[in-house]
Amino acid sequence: MKDEMNNVQMLLFQDDGVIPNHPSLPVLLYKGTWATDFSRAETMLNRNGWGNSWINGVFDYHHYHSNAHEVLAVVSGFVQLILGGEKGQKVYLQTGDVVVLPAGTGHKRLEASPDFRIAGAYPAGMSYNTRTGEPGERPKVLREIQDVPIPDTDPVYGKEGPLLELWNQNKT
Template sequence: MSDWKKNIETLYFQDNGVIPNHPTLPVLLYKNVWAEEALHAESLLNRHGWGNSWLNGVFNYHHYHSNAHEALAVVSGFVKLILGGEHGQKVYLQTGDVVVLPAGTGHKRLEASADFRIAGAYPGGMSYNTRTGEENDRAKALQEIQEVPIPDTDPVYGQDGPLMEIWSGKKP
């Protein structure tokens, strides 16, 4: 079994009428993959072809990006997020964890440690929007989600990572 297969979780979310989530692609949760390298998470994401990066936190309101997938890597501290919208799933992330959110996936910070910092990046350095589930954005958002291509690389493992297998429909 590939080493990465032991440390990855897939989470599927359905459209809840406000937050569309992605109709087919799961969230990928990589636990403790960069424990030693967490301080360099932003440059590691960039090295694997995920750019337009930043270092900051996560908004404390439900939001999603309809025109780009997003990788979030915890640089320091911990955060509890809710994914998928108001009645989604709570996840706990700590230093060294990475989560990849397919376009349309709702996310919100519920709590975080004082030292929490996270790096975010997008495949190929794509520009991203921020949507909050406004009714007048919905039709455009649903169309944009369908048009976002599968990335060329996995943000953690590069060319041969789990994203390439899982998101292309192959079983890991």
């Protein structure tokens, strides 16, 4: 487990008044995780208990999911995202990188290579919504974010992964 933990970067974002982000769970960034066989990323996510999956891209506007955590695994190419809202942090992801976004975490595509493809999935195949920070949705989404449970598995490592340790020690 120690080697897996060394490959994981944690990023924590505050509510910026538009994008709520998660109040206690950090974004987890796994660099170069599946670099040798990333064509099977969606299958691997599903095998590790993350379903309702898809392969596509990332929207070019700020959005988040208030009722589900999300994993994004770069299948090909590269992308630069901004996480956490307009004043958040830019991250560069390439083939083999995985990012786990706790419910409420804003994300937006800034640029991507022409061959960019990403696999997305949700714990236990949860259904997800898409929110953009509209003022009227705020009270409801803040409750929804708090109600999303910690997943039973890590999307990359399954039952033994760093997500379980890191998120269980950070939950409120």
